[in-house]
Every structure is written in C-alpha cells, then in structure tokens.
Amino acid sequence: MRKALPQLQRGLNARHIRFIALGSAIGTGLFYGSASAIQMAGPAVLLAYLIGGIAVFIVMRALGEMAVHLPIVGSFGSYARQYLGPLAGFITGWTYAFEMIIVCLADVTAFGIYMGLWFPDVPQWIWVLGVIFLIGALNLLHVRVFGEMEFWLSLVKVVAIIAMIVAGGAILIFGSGGHFVSSGFDNLWMHGGFAPNGISGVIASLTIVMFAFGGIEIIGITASEAKDPTKVIPRAINTIPMRILLFYVLTLLVLMSLSPWNTIGQAGSPFVEIFSSLGISSAANILNLIVITAAISAINSDIFGAGRMMYGMAKEGMAPKSFLRIASNGVPWMTVVVMAGTLLVGVVLNYLIPESVFLVIASIAAFATIWVWLMILLSQFSMRRGMTKEQMKQLKFPIPWWPIAPALTIVFMLFVLAMLGYFANTRAALFVGLGWIIMLTIVYYVKIKGKVDVVTPELLYKEDLSSD
Template identity: 60%
Template sequence: MQTQNPAALSRGLNVRHIRFMALGSAIGTGLFYGSASAIRAAGPAVLIAYMVAGAAVFMVMRSLGEMAVRHPVSGSFGQYAGRYLGPFAGFATGWTYVFEMAIVALADVTAFGIYMGFWFPDVDRWVWIAAVILFLTAVNLLSVKVFGELEFWFSLVKVVAIIAMIAGGAALIVFGFSSGDGQAGAHQLVEHGGLVPNGFGGLLAAFSVVVFAFGGVETIGVTAGEAADPKRAIPGAVNTVPVRILLFYVLTLGVLMSLFPWNQVGAQGSPFVQIFDGLGIPGAAHVLNAVVITAALSAINSDIFGAGRILFGLAQQGHAPAAFGRVSRRGVPWMTVVVMTGVLGLGVVLNAVIPEDVFTVIASIATFATVFVWGMILASHVAMKREIRRYALAPSEFPSPLWPAASVAAIGFLALVVVLLGCFEETRVALVVGAAWIGLLGAAYALWVRGDGRNRPALRDETAQMPVVGPRGTVSVQDSVRA
C-alpha cells in the first residue's frame, strides 16, 4: 500500500459529521443494551444517575472543547496531557484511550451478536461478530469523508428512531394504552417499590454502567485534526451533543419505564426490544431490533476511528511505533485500523468461549478506562488555565463555564465512580485490570520512551502559539506572552 507523509491526514469531516460521530459513540450499546443493568440496579432512580453523570460529561466536553479550539491536532487529549501534565501523562492518556476504545468496541460487537440472536437464535454469536468486524474494517480503510458520511447516516437512523419512540411512547401514555402489565403512565415509575426501590446503594451501583454508556463522547476531541474548520465545528458539537445525549437517555428511559414495569426488564437482549415485544405492538420489536443493530454498527465504527486517530497522534509524539503514523493515499492511518481489527478479533474468541459473562466484565473495565481519560482531560484543562493566567496568555476563544467550581465537582464525581467500582463484586475486576494496565504503561514508558532524545513534534497553540513540552519535560515559550 502506498503511503505518504505522516502529517497528511485528510481534513474531510464537517460540522454535520462531527456532531453525529459523537452521538454515534455515546448513543449506542450503553443505552440500547447496558441500560438494562442500570435499570435493574437503581430502578426509576436511574434517571437521576443519568442526569448527574450527564452534568459531569458536559464539563468534560467543555474542557476538551476549550483545549481543542486552542490546539486543533489529531489525537488531541493525549497530546494535551503531554503538553500540560508531562510526557508520561500524555503517553498514559493516549494509550488508555486506545485501551478504552478497544474494550468498548468489544462490548459493542458483543451487543451486536446478541441483537442478531433475536432474529437468528440458532446461529452462534461469534459468526455475526466476525462478519461485522470485517465489514467495518473495510469502511475505515476508505477515505475519512466516506467514514463520516456512513457514520452520519448510522447515527441519523437511531436519533430519528429515538425521537419517534419518545413521541410514540408519549402518545401511548396520553391515550391510556393498557397491556397485561397495567395502564401506561408516569405512575409506573413509583408503583413498583417507589422512585428509589433499591435504596441509595442501588443508585450508586448504577453509576458504573451509566458512565460506560456516556463513554465515547470525547471522540469529538479526536476529530480536531481532521475537521475542515475546527474553530467552528468543535464548539458547535460540544455545545449540542451532550445536551442531546442527556435528553435522549433521560426522556427515552423515562418513557419506557412509564410504559412497562421496570422490574420486568430482563438481562437478555435490548430492553427496548423486550419492552415493545412485551407490549404486544405488532412489528415494533423487529423495527427496534433493526435500530439497535444500526446503533451498534455506528458505535463500533466510531470506536475504530477514535482508537486509530489517537494511535496516529501517539506515533507523532514518538510514543507508539512509527508505523502507526503512516497514512494511505486517501489520508487514512491504515495500520491503526488493521491493529484495531486484530484486537476486535478477541471479541470473536470471548463470545465463543464465555458468551454469558463477557459483557459485564468488558463494561466495567471500559468504565475504568473512561474515567481515567476524562480525569486526565479535566486535569489537563486545569493546568492549561493556570498557565494562561501565569503567563498572561491570550484568553481562550471557547472558555469552559463556571470555572473552576464545575471542573472541581466533575473531578470529584469521577473519583467517586472509581471508588464505587471497588465497592461492588461484579465490577471490582475493573480496578484490578486498571491497576495492572497503569503498571504496564509505566514499565513500557520507562523502557522505550523515557530518555529518548529524539525531538517531539510541537503542539502549536492557535491562540498563544506555545509549543508542546519537550522530550525531557521542558517548556519553551515562543511568542506567547502578551506585550
């Protein structure tokens, strides 16, 4: 395959692509499949969990947006951590995001196989997983514009379906639809044990699944290096996507639990399909199964894209093999796509060996990686704001609101989620795997990166023109201090 200069990523993504890519990452398996676990843990109080986590996500997104407008580079937040927190922080953040996307993609392909089982219960799940991996690998090896268009249409299908489901569910409630489980209405939210049926502990237990559901919204930052107009595209996506996601999650689940008793949501398949199948509405379950399959395809597509672009950024910094920095004639970092395909091949094996337990284990590990990446984004943003003040740099064009109180609150929430992962037996494995992962990164950095005297590419500041931290942690300020 012919390659070109590693710096020549194709800028083929517009505002429409970027907004729907972020929706594609965050409105997927976590909502259409993982929400069943959250509902069983917290009952109707899961709506509170989504609102609290959604507020934290918004602050992460605004912090990332401010940095992305200031530094529109590929593999953005890994480079921001290196710039503001030191070389190891950048190394750990970039690789942990790759780890996060790989784990989330494994969860997404697992969900895809489960959804296909609704129509083809006699076909082994791993067969569908292998097929979808090959299809989406081919898509990601095409130009980024083709990828963006496909992701736009994938995401549009599920967004339209969610809106139609909210409207249709609201109509059923207004007109007093009745089934064998009683009349639809908001009273269903409190008739089966109250709003918080499993107590405060149940609400806390839901947070790990809820954070997993929101994981992927940070993909907006990854697109900065391939956005045709980052200063317009990034703020537009950051301001609208988190609000839409929050509304989709809260409104959709609120309507569903008003139609069907929350305590009858099972563990097999999508709760969306289960509920409409249980309501006895002809054809509704099949239509929704097609929607959740599209949602899974969209999420896997974004996972492959996000991990690949971060690997590309790591290669540019000397934190990953140089092969990951090579691009095809179409401006696609093809080696990163091939590696992600190999990682997803693990999903085929896991679903063939432990099909019943694989999703819970994968989701909890993905939650740890998500929290780590979000925490590093917030910490990088705090360090950037301090540096802007210390050197009297030009102010940001897209500042994060409620600084610094909201950022501190978001960091506190993420710390709580980490503690909660260790409090419940089914998610404790995430801390074990997470600690092992961080230890592995420390060893890898010490052996292959630290002390390497090669020059690292500078991370230019669009506002203040300040380059990145050097290979030994030094900062060189150029044309950045106001006269």
C-alpha cells in the first residue's frame, strides 16, 4: 500500500482555465517578440502564424484527448512516462519545467525593457529582480485566488488587443489618425512585397512564432485542479483557433497595415509604437502599462504550470520529494520557491547582456516548447495504438482527422527543430537544447532508473479524485 500523498485542490472553473491559458500564450511573444518575427518574414509572417497555429491546435487536441481521458497531476509528463517509457516521461517533465523557466526569463527581460520607457536611468536588472519577487508571492496564494487574479490580468490584455484592432481598423477604413495616413492594406506589399525575404524568411520566423504559442499546453496541467475537467478542458481547447485568428493573425494584420513592416519594433513593443503614433498623448503610457500587465500575467501562468509539473513528477519519483510539500491552502510552495530562485539567473543575464538576452532566450525556449509538443503528439499516438476500436469509440474528446493530422504535425515539429540548426542566429539554441536532453538522459540512467515509483496514470487519477 502506497503512503497517501498530499493533494492539490480543485478550485479552477472554466473561466479561470481559459484565461490561464491566455495568460501563458499571449504575452511577450506577441507584444514584444512579434517585432522580431516581422523583421524576419515581413507581412508573410501572417502565414507563419496561421501554419503554426494549425499545428498548435492539433497538439492541443492530442493533449485534450489524454487530459479528458485521465485528468491527472503531471499531465503530459505522466502520459509520456506511461505510453513512451520512464525515460521519455523524465525528459518531458523536466524539459517542460525548463521551457517555463526560459519563457519566464524572456518575460522578465521584457518587463525590464518596458519599465525602461518610464525609468530610462534605472538598470534593467533591478526591475527583473522586483517582478520575480512579486510573481513568487502571487503563486503562493490559494489556487482559486490565483485563478481569479490571472483572469483579471489576462482580461486587461485581451481588451487592449481588441481595442487596438478596432482603432486600427477604423483608421484603415475611415482615414487618417495621428501619424497614420490610411492606405488600406497597401503596406502589406509596398515595401519589398508580401514576402520580402522569401520563403526562407517565413521559415526563419517560425522560431519566434512557436515561442509565442509556447505555454498554451498549460491547459493540460490545469486539468488536475479543474472542477469538471471533462467539460472545461474541451471548451478551452476548442476556442484556440479563434484566439489565434483574433489575437495573433488579425492583430498583426492591423499592425502591418498601419505601419510599414520594416519600421515595426525599432523602439520597443510594436504595440506601444502604434498607439503613441495615433496622436493620443497618454497612449504610450497606457499601453506600456498594458504590456507590463501582460508580462506579469504570462510569468504568473508559467510558474504555475512548471510548479504543478514538478509536483506531479515528484509523486512518481522523478523529482525530489521535497517538491511534494504543500501549504495549508493547497499550494505546492516548494516548487514556487525553486522556480522563483531559478529565475534569479535572469537578473544576472540582464546585468551582463541586456541588449541581446531576449533573442537568445526566445530561441532556447522555442526548442524546449517544440520538444514538449513532440512528446505530447507521440504519447497520444502511442496511447491510441494500445487501444482497441471499442476503447477508441469511448473517448470523450477524440482528436480530429486521426491519424493523418497528428502524423503531419509531428513532421512539422521535426522540421522546425531542424531549422533551428540551419539558421546561424538560432543554431546555439539547438545545441543548448540537445545538450539539455543529453544531460537529462545521463541523469536518468545514473540517478533515476530503477528507482521510479510504479504508478499508473489510472492510480494517480483515483488518488486525485479521492481528495475532492
């Protein structure tokens, strides 16, 4: 008989989960990183976001199929262990935690850059240090309080994006506004064409595009703390296509229609540039506050996701047992402390290389993100192969277009990983990522193999239910 372990609490409803996913996936990658993607591909970056968005939707449907079937702590880390083997589970879980740390480093870096608009004489690293302590405190709150706070933080940036689309659309339709003179959509092809850097530019931009989508898989992590995962998870996942069209494609379409693509992002966030050019005196300050809120929201969600993943791995013997320590309010406080402590690396990086740290971090995060998505797809593929036709028919949220869609998405993910090594400015990220995988493999065989608790997802699921 296994000793009963401390449990998380089911305190997240559908509204919380939808906005936690928004908080993680709509942050620095859109508000700041989109400028880098635009410079690589020009207006054709819209194609990269569409193609990447389709791939991400298939990944999330694969995860959704497993999460609704077995909504457990550890989510895709546990699924990888069960369906691909203990080594795959170990690498997947720790790579996700690594991904969240790297994404958080990018977000805290962007936070420091945003604060530079108001306080140009204050060193960037000071703001990074301050936001780390703030987010650490937020993640020690009860999960219901956390979910409510994330809802409001995410709502701010959703409203801001919609306002930008409406204001920009009005200028495009009705005429000039501030520094803009309406030219319809001519800016999409007037400055070197729709794809000024050719297909290679579109491919190169996929790194930043996939980084921007990174974190959306947190929907699977929230399943173990959702009040009714069989209903709220499918609803959250099925809204992904509309979110991608609205928050990425339509937003960037308006941005690049209002301003030539080769001028976007030259002075910080492209959103701040656009609003300040509208002639509204306080627009830059208002939007800077919004993108700061977006960064805090994304960091908040990422620390939540990484902490829950490490907690789930500790339950299976793949992480230190100290990660199982839970406060009286149901929060795994040790994982929050570890995440916040690790983020202090960002303080050092922002002190040493404040100008170039963002692109380096974003590329490494893209590797980790794509690796995790690959493991999700392969886990779902393996789960299906072990099922009878009758069992497949009983799935409550089956992936569409099986098996063609997941197979094509796996090929796409492998292609993007290969392209990291093809382009010189992202090659280092591939080497760092492969080095990370090799290191985890060595650690597994030296420290973990033979010591992993034999716990099936079904048993973990029963334990979680017993705590409700």
